[in-house]
Amino acid sequence: MNEPSEIRWPLEPIPAELRAWIDHCAEYVVEHIGSLASQPSWDLEGAEALAASFTGPPPEDGAPFEQLLARLGPAVGKSFNTAGPGYLAFIPGGGLPAAALADFVACAVNRYVGVHAAAPVLARIESLTVDWLARMMGYPTTAGGVLTTGGSLSNLIAIVTARVAKLPESFLDGTLYISEECHVSVSKAARIAGFPERAIRRIAVDERYRLVPEALEAAVEEDQRRGLRPFLVVPSVGTTSTGAVDPLPAILDVARRHDLWVHADAAYGGFFRLAPGGESRMPGLERCDSITLDPHKGLFLPYGTGCLLVREPGALLAAHRGGAGYLQDVAPGTGRVNFSDLSPELSRDFRGLRLWLPIMLHGLGAFREQLGEKLALARWAYDELKAETRLALLDEPQLSIVAFAWRDAADTNRLGAELQRRVNARRRVFLSSTTIGGRFVLRICVLSFRTHRDRVEEAVAAIREEAAALG
Ligand SMILES: *Cc1c(COP(=O)(O)O)cnc(C)c1O
Numbered sequence: 246m247n248e249p250s251e252i253r254w255p256l257e258p259i260p261a262e263l264r265a266w267i268d269h270c271a272e273y274v275v276e277h278i279g280s281l282a283s284q285p286s287w288d289l290e291g292a293e294a295l296a297a298s299f300t301g302p303p304p305e306d307g308a309p310f311e312q313l314l315a316r317l318g319p320a321v322g323k324s325f326n327t328a329g330p331g332y333l334a335f336i337p338g339g340g341l342p343a344a345a346l347a348d349f350v351a352c353a354v355n356r357y358v359g360v361h362a363a364a365p366v367l368a369r370i371e372s373l374t375v376d377w378l379a380r381m382m383g384y385p386t387t388a389g390g391v392l393t394t395g396g397s398l399s400n401l402i403a404i405v406t407a408r409v410a411k412l413p414e415s416f417l418d419g420t421l422y423i424s425e426e427c428h429v430s431v432s433k434a435a436r437i438a439g440f441p442e443r444a445i446r447r448i449a450v451d452e453r454y455r456l457v458p459e460a461l462e463a464a465v466e467e468d469q470r471r472g473l474r475p476f477l478v479v480p481s482v483g484t485t486s487t488g489a490v491d492p493l494p495a496i497l498d499v500a501r502r503h504d505l506w507v508h509a510d511a512a513y514g515g516f517f518r519l520a521p522g523g524e525s526r527m528p529g530l531e532r533c534d535s536i537t538l539d540p541h542k543g544l545f546l547p548y549g550t551g552c553l554l555v556r557e558p559g560a561l562l563a564a565h566r567g568g569a570g571y572l573q574d575v576a577p578g579t580g581r582v583n584f585s586d587l588s589p590e591l592s593r594d595f596r597g598l599r600l601w602l603p604i605m606l607h608g609l610g611a612f613r614e615q616l617g618e619k620l621a622l623a624r625w626a627y628d629e630l631k632a633e634t635r636l637a638l639l640d641e642p643q644l645s646i647v648a649f650a651w652r653d654a655a656d657t658n659r660l661g662a663e664l665q666r667r668v669n670a671r672r673r674v675f676l677s678s679t680t681i682g683g684r685f686v687l688r689i690c691v692l693s694f695r696t697h698r699d700r701v702e703e704a705v706a707a708i709r710e711e712a713a714a715l716g
């Protein structure tokens with residue numbers, strides 16, 4: 246008979262095997278990250294054919310680890326290089342390596358943190374990271390919140406929380422207010438939360454793309470006259486198209502007068518509060534009822550890390566608490582909160598570790614410094630491109646986005662799109678576009694911890710040269 250240590254169960258690697266798998270991963274990851282700067286900023290050549298090669302039913306028998314990992318490398322290559330220094334599209338983040346290792350450990354130990362009783366220390370680590378984020382935004386120590394998978398989920402949880410706090414159970418006459426430049430996830434969340442499209446008001450923006458508080462108040466009063474129930478306004482702290490920050494103090498005044506919940510969508514912009522002078526870029530944030538943050542943007546973590554903060558967390562609990570007989574053993578003790586009572590999720594990953602490890606490892610100072618660098622780089626690119634006569638810059642960067650269009654109104658959309666195509670064709674940087682008031686707008690968004698002056702200089706040079714070649 247075999248000794249127990251010699252028994253090989255089909256799904257449990259023996260220690261030497263596990264170590265070999267980890268070594269293969271380490272080799273791949275270290276080489277991949279080491280070559281990011283020389284990799285193309287995007288590469289989709291042959292991507293469809295490669296995608297089609299991943300097909301067929303799951304195999305009955307397995308294959309060697311190295312062989313499978315070897316298939317992944319080329320698959321990773323056929324994509325927008327979202328982790329590389331040239332990624333200036335949409336809202337970059339980067340993906341700190343330390344966070345990947347935190348995930349590796351968290352998944353390997355596979356502890357459950359959804360309820361406090363199952364892993365009190367790990368649950369504490371996660372709630373500590375939420376406390377840290379709350380302090381970063383200027384919230385009092387009584388604030389709370391929950392880690393989510395991203396800003397979209399945070400916005401959904403916020404809207405449901407505001408709905409429960411401000412409206413009766415039949416809430417269909419409730420109305421909510423966003424700006425024309427608000428992120429699509431907010432109106433999507435409102436619909437998922439049960440509001441019809443007619444409940445969503447889109448308020449005009451000023452010449453710097455910021456919500457106009459007077460227009461907000463006029464819309465609220467008009468709805469009140471019609472017997473509707475205004476209950477929520479969602480200002481943006483960093484719109485996705487241009488990085489505009491809505492005037493929070495004036496919006497908070499309107500909200501006070503009309504008993505509205507104020508939810509700040511700071512998914513992109515909130516963490517700039519950590520940069521030198523950051524608080525003055527978003528005054529009033531600390532007075533909002535709730536805040537969406539995306540650590541997978543402004544803290545450079547891997548995708549799948551969002552956060553919702555709530556100034557008075559009782560409202561979050563009231564909207565999401567759930568109990569059941571089969572959960573009676575893990576009901577929270579007094580003074581404790583189960584994460585499962587703060588969001589729609591019950592079982593989930595231990596996502597606190599991917600915040601805790603990088604912040605403890607690098608120190609917050611490193612994040613402050615990097616965020617300050619991004620603001621300065623956007624400002625530098627703006628100053629350089631302002632001198633370019635073929636381009637029209639939409640606004641001075643309020644955060645780290647520079648938005649610009651082809652100046653000649655006649656052919657602005659065609660030439661703007663052609664400029665984007667040519668710049669991206671060099672494969673050193675990658676820019677995305679947006680539409681504002683019917684106009685095709687290019688944007689540079691500097692947010693990756695891997696993007697530094699040299700790459701932004703390359704971006705500006707490429708834009709200049711291609712603009713000159715075009716006209
Ligand atoms: C990115 C973003 C969102 C959506 O967040 P996800 O993490 O992509 O779900 C919402 N609002 C703003 C302002 C954003 O930048």
